Amino acid sequence: MPTLKEAVKPLIPRELWDKVPRSFDIIGSRSGAVAIIEIPPELEDYKFVIGEAIVKLNKHVKAVVRRIGAREGEFRLYRYEVLVPGPTEVIHKEDNYLIKVDPPTKAYFSPRDQGDREDIARQVMPGEVILYPPFAGVGPYAITILKRQSSVKLIIAIELNEYAYYYMLDNIKLNRLEGKVLPLLGDASRLMRLFCGVDRIILTLPLGAHRFLMQSLMCIKDGGIIHFYHLGTEENPYGEAEGLVRNYCGDLGYDCQVINRRIVRDYAPYVYKVRLDIRVGKF
Ligand SMILES: C[S@@+](CC[C@H](N)C(=O)[O-])C[C@H]1O[C@@H](n2cnc3c(N)ncnc32)[C@H](O)[C@@H]1O
Incomplete structure (x- = not known):
């Protein structure tokens, strides 16, 4: 199958090929998917040509949207421009589980976090009670963990965005995980203190998790693990995150020990989303 560049070469000027x-990203499954693409301003006049080419190359893609700017607001959503109109609510198939979501417009979801979800799931032990995350979104970390363990x-899953919360309810049913997840709609800063003494806390909001770190440290049981997400520069990816944990x-x-460090993925030019796994000793 030709690449996107090969497919649009005959349709756009030669000097723009490299752009x-x-x-x-393609989110969905064979039954229908949405493609999300970033297009540089130089290709403004050819954005619809590019959208159509994506649909021709990927028969299961029913809609194409162009991402504009960075994630914004409490719900961490992008602004989008529609290039090929079509349904954007999809069921994303990942490994042996399904995630229903409308990623462009309603709720955060990134297929690029799959490796990180799997990495956390591998660490979870039988019998654990997990506070996930105070930023649960549509529930992908809970689903990945429960499908592995x-x-x-x-798993207590707290989410502020109503759309994401209702998708999470659907996803619990879709994956037959009723009774294993306690989904809660509301602000984590008020709700998480009701669930202290848990084995593990997953703080997946790289731009704001540090605001919940103190509360998480107080809430986790002695010997429990906190997965703390933050942003880091290329020169010193973990420096700021480790400084916050130390302070x-x-x-x-x-007595907090960083037992694992991971660059999750690129976040912006020269900026990474990073994760520290912290074992918290209280006595
Ligand atoms: C970066 S997304 C991660 C979602 C999910 N963990 C995932 O990987 O798909 C962060 C989520 O936190 C939610 N959020 C932000 N502030 C919150 C708060 N104070 N309480 C609960 N949820 C919050 C947002 O609505 C968003 O869905």
């Missing part, structure tokens, strides 16, 4: 994006006792743990008198 054609090499990659884009079915003996988890309970907060120092203030509380806790």
